[in-house]
Each structure stands twice: as C-alpha cells, then as structure tokens.
Amino acid sequence: MRQYELRRNESAPAADDERAREVLEGLNEAQQTAVQATEGPVMIIAGPGSGKTRTLTHRIAYLIARGKAQPRDVMALTFTNKAAREMRQRVQQIIGSGSARGMWMGTFHSTFARLLRREGKHIGYTSDFSIYDTDDTDRLLRNLMKGLNIDPKQFKVRAMRSLISSAKNQLVSPDDYQRMATGAAQERAAQLYGPYVQTLRRANALDFDDLLIKPIELFETHPDILEQYQRRWRYLHIDEYQDTNHAQYKLAKLLAARHKNICVVGDDAQSIYAFRGADIGNILSFQRDYPDATVVRLEQNYRSTKTILQLADSIIKQNEDQLEKELWTENHEGEYVVLIEALSERDEAKKIEQTVRDLHVREGYSYDDFAILYRTNAQSRSLEEALRRGGIPYRVIGGVSFYQRKEIKDVLAYLRLLVNPSDQASLRRVINYPTRGIGAKTQERLFQYARREGLSAWQAIQQIDESGLSTRAQNAVERFGFLISSHAAKAESMPADELARALIKETGMLDELRNENTRESLGRWENVQELISAIAEFTAQAEEATLATFLQEVALLTDLDEDEGQGNRITLMTLHASKGLEFPVVFVSGLEEGLFPLSRAAQEREQLEEERRLFYVGATRAEQKLFLSYARSRFLYGTQESAVRSRFLDEIDPAVVRTKAGGPIKRKKNRFTLEEGDAVDYDDVDPHYYRRNLRGSHNTSAKRTRTTTRRAGTGSSSGGSSSSGRRVVYDEGAAEIVPGVRVEHDHFGEGKVQALDGEGEQMAATVFFQSVGQKKLKLKYAKLRRIG
C-alpha cells in the first residue's frame, strides 16, 4: 500500500482523489453515504455485524485522503482500549503507517486523562494525579463512613459509591445533591459526597467519573481552552454512542459546538450499560440536538447466518423502546440454533464441553473459534471445571485482571506515592506493608495529628517529631518517610523501571514473597517481576513515557485489553464483555429465570428490556453456530436452587431452534403451570400444607428447648420441625433430616446425623461422616440427601 505522507504545517493538505476512491471501494451503499458525509453532524444507526468500525475507519481515512483533515484534526472516542487499538491499526493500514500520528484515538477515559495531564493545572491538578479505581474509592468511602458513623452493614459501600457516581455523572454538585436527596440511602450518600470529593481533591486524585467531569469543569471555566480544542478537533467520532452517559454527552456537545462535524455510531438495541449511567436517550435524541444531521442506517449484516439473525430479531422485537431497523444478510441460511437442556450447572458445563470437543474433532473448529457467554462472572467456575476435566484450553476474561491483583496493586500504590505524595489512599495502603511497626494505633494518631495541624498525611510524616508519638513509632514513620522521599529524589535521574525495582527491593516485599515459598507466593513474585518489565517496555516506547503516565494508563486498563493470551483457547466471558466481538461458535449459557434475566431486573420493564438487549448482544456475537443452554437446577449463591427456564426461551422464534436431539422446542403456554420434570421449591407450594400437618405442636418455647438440646441418635419424629411452625423438607421424597438418619453430602460422602439445632434458616445438623469425622452443617447450605 502506498504511503500517504502529510506535512504537518500545511493548512490545506492536498486532496488525493484516487486514494479517496480506493477508500470507498468495497463498502456498501449505506456505508459509502456515511463515509462521504464529511460536513455536519452524522448519525449512523448500525445493527450488529454491519461493519460499523470499518465504516468509521474508512470515514477517517476518507477525510484525510480528500484533504478535509489532517490526522491531528481528528478525534475518535471508543469504549474500550481494544476498539481504539483496532481502529488505529486499520486506519494505518489504509492510509499508511505513521500517518495516524497526532490523531487522538482512544477511550473516553484515557483521552480525557491525557487532556487533564496537559490542562489540569488550570483547575488545580498537577499532571502527576493518581487515578482511583473502584477498589480505591471503596476503601476511601469505607473510611469516611467510619468517620461519619454510617453503619456499613446497613448502607453498603458499593451502594454509596454508585449513588455518588450517578450524581457525578448527572453533574449534580454535593450541595445540590444534599438538597434533592430522598430516602435514607440517598441521604447518607449526600453526607458522604462532599467529604469524598474533598478527599480526592486533597489527594490530587481523580476517580473514573472525574476523568469526564473535570474536563467539563475546565471547559466551562476556561472558554479559551475549550475554543483551542474545538478548533483543533474539527472531526469528532464517537463509537457505541448508545452507551454514553450524561457527562460524555455533554463533553461531545461542548467539543462539537463550533464545527458540528460530529459523527456518532450506535445501536440502540445494543445498549446494555444503563446501570452505569449510559443514557439511551442520547442516541434517540441526536436528531433533536442536531436537526440537520445526516442519518444513515447500516442494516446489512456481514457476520451471522440468516438463522441466527432471525433469532436475534425475534428477541429484540419484544422490546417496546427501539428505533426501527430491518436487518438482513446475504449470508447462508446456516444451521438451526441449538437449545441445550441440562439437569444442573455441572451437567450444562459438561454438555457444552462435549459440544466444543465434538465440533473441534469432527468439524475442525479451532479452539479460538468458540466463546461461552454467561450473565454473571460466578458462572465461569463450573464451566472452567468441565473444560479442565475435558482438557480443553480456555481463557477467562473478566476474572481478576493482572493489574487488580493484590501484589500488583501494592507495588502500584508505592509508585503512585512516589510520583504523587499527596495520594492518601496509596499511602494508607502501603504505610505498613510489609509490616514495619506502624500499626493501626500509630496510623490513627498520625492522621489525627495531621488533621489537627491542617497538614496532609505526607507533610505530617515529614514533621513527625512534633507529633507526640512514641519514639519507637516516630522512628518507624521516619524510616518509611525516608524510603519514599529518597526514591522520589531519584525519579528524575533514573529510568522508571530501575527506580521501581530499587524501591520494591528496599521495601522487602520481594523477600517476603520468596521466603513464604509457596506456589502462590512465588507466582506473586513473578507477577511483580512482570510488572517491572511492563514498566520498562512502556518507558521504552510510549509517547509520554513518564511513570505517572504509566500509572494513569494502567488504571484504565481492563483485562479485555490485555494480550490476546497466545495460544489456541476458547474464551469465557460475561455477555457484557462480549460486546463488539465475534466468534464462529457461541454459547449463551444459564438461560434461567432469576439469572438471565436476573430476578432484580425482571421487575421493571426498562430493566427487563436491558436484559433482553443483552441476550440480543450475546446471540449476535455468533457467526455460524449458536447454542443456548439452561439448567434445571443451579448451585448459586451458596445454595442449590431449582430453576425455571428463562422467559426469553419462550419469546424466541421456535422455527429456528432445535433441541440437541433435533426436535422442536416446546413453548410453554403458561409458564406458571408446572410440567413434568420441573423442579419444585417447596416454599412456593401451598403454605398451609405444612401447617396442617403440624397440629398439636404449637408450644414454641418447649420446642426451642428440645431442638437446641443435643439428642444424639434418638430419631424422634418431631426433630425436623422448627418453631416457625413449618416442617422443613429438603428434598423431594427424601423426607426430613432428623437425628439418626443416614445422609449423603456432595463433598463429605456418607454420614449419620447426630443432632439438630437452630431453627428456620439457621437450622444445622451435626453429622458424623465416615471420611472426615464430625461436622456441623447448616441445612440451608449443605445439601444433605437422606439415604437408606
């Protein structure tokens, strides 16, 4: 491909019509329209697999080829680093490597972090600011809650965080929020919001929301800076526009206000992030904001078979809220979508594993052609077990990513403290790790002293001799202060990776990990080494190769962005993580009521519709084969729950689905009547049934005495009753668990019930197992089956 060179200072680069024609080649009519609409606002409504990234890429290439823009005039915002990376690569492929230089292409968060590195000083941030992830903010909030006497049992930290986060995204200030907060939870959040913001500010730290909000603040208070960027980015592109939240919407609007060359791409049917503030209204109201917008629909699908598309269409048709779209494809009819029915989640995993193996062996699919999708991360476990047993290589996306691991976060905290000594969260994290004699008491006194004197924690450490702490504590704190400051002093003269290595070495962390000498600790030791090489690599090739930049970028990485893990493996991930990806063979697992859709989401229409869109997203990841699966019972949240198959299975078009055996799937006329084989939860049946059988045993206090007394092996028939007035029945036909009976447990095998105590949910059995001896097990959790 010909190199397309541009001179930087040329204000009107030469047009290259031949090149522009090339860029349009191979695009369909709708895509060409979108690419050629170079002036004014453009909205591309794109179905799944319609080549929207391709269209966006070609549009950028076209702008440059036609001389409308230089690379540096172009900005493209995506939602994942991966998407940005791919787009950059493709642009380079088309217009020549190197010519994408100067183009701002990245996620919202990383892009505006970069902007704040440059301009943050105008609103009081140095470029060394720390970025706090949810882990950091949760710790911070927990501390604040302790100070304000908010009971973390009553008000969950994550709930507080998410309330504050949505207030921030809506651009509601702490004062305003205080005024508009209603209900106990919101009032607590309002109490926390102000101190939370102050703490971050004092720490020269930003959370994820700040990365979007602070630029807005900057632009609103400094119109000259806004104008500078408005002039610079004459062409603004936003991918996945349906997932923008209010702050992102506002940023886009501010930046596009001058030139109005804003091009957004989205699919309302794939909006699945409302829970984190994404506002589907942003795409629905684009035309109201920009009445002269060119609207293009990309309705041809290049990814999936006709059958898969038909199924997807039957899913999404159930939703009320949607823009009209008619998807079609020239692809083959393809095979039926297959429904896999399983008895338990283990069985489901096994059947999926067998299917994978079968397709691999018999039809020659390679392992990386497969993806298994699920609603919650917890579901990966049974799948992993089955795959491991079957010897199938896999990778899990969305578990604990490299940069989330404790040892890595510890090292990162040290480094953050080096570049940003005000970073209190990091200081708290490492001040006594590894232990160096600065215990909880000393820390408390230190922070108290700081507060009393109006010092930052770091300043307090510098002036520790006036703190009134014991000499021993003072010495320990002083040593810590010296450790940090002596390395900080070397930051200028030493390459970042060497600095990191030296610091880590001196902390003794590595020795501690090595001395522990377990498999895990050695693994952690290796992780730390790997982190150091990552720093070295970064400093060697990044544009802004400072340690601070490294730390900021690392905070915004997700493990979806990590290396594609060389090797041929199948991929396991949540439905959310699968967005934007495609695979020849896809499994959507766990299609059960309460799980998918989640029970909490099934209550409200809007949430249910989001779950349905999630199903739509999952189904449309598949190119050739799609499998849907559910289990009749599932071990979830600690208990074995019986499950009813998802309503989604009753909504889909049965004409394109077959069971594993090849038969048609049966739709239920009425999902609330039980059919043969449906598992029954006894609590859902006639509540009076048990009561009737319990006549005559209403003396509650007497019963309590009986049930709490150990009565090994008496075998009394009243042993299974509890003071709630209900007999507890745990399994169909297996009758009650009473002292004296023999039982079987999944892990411990056979045993004999010695005694029962507790009541209701708390009821526990003392069981003597042949294998492990005596155990006390809560009946609610341990699934005991009566045998013999």
Place this chain on the structure above:
DNA sequence: AGAATGGACTTTTTT
C-alpha cells in the same frame, strides 16, 4: 503485632 477463630454476608453487569 500477628495468628487463629468464628460469624456474617454474598452475587449483576464495568470504564
């Protein structure tokens, strides 16, 4: 200060 034990609680999805 750190280990050990016992109890409560848990599970949406994520930049």
Place this chain on the structure above:
DNA sequence: AGTCCATTCT
C-alpha cells in the same frame, strides 16, 4: 461454599 471482617487468643 467461599470470602471478608471482627474479635479473641498467643
């Protein structure tokens, strides 16, 4: 069932 937290024990 596992994890995290708090309290108690050494």
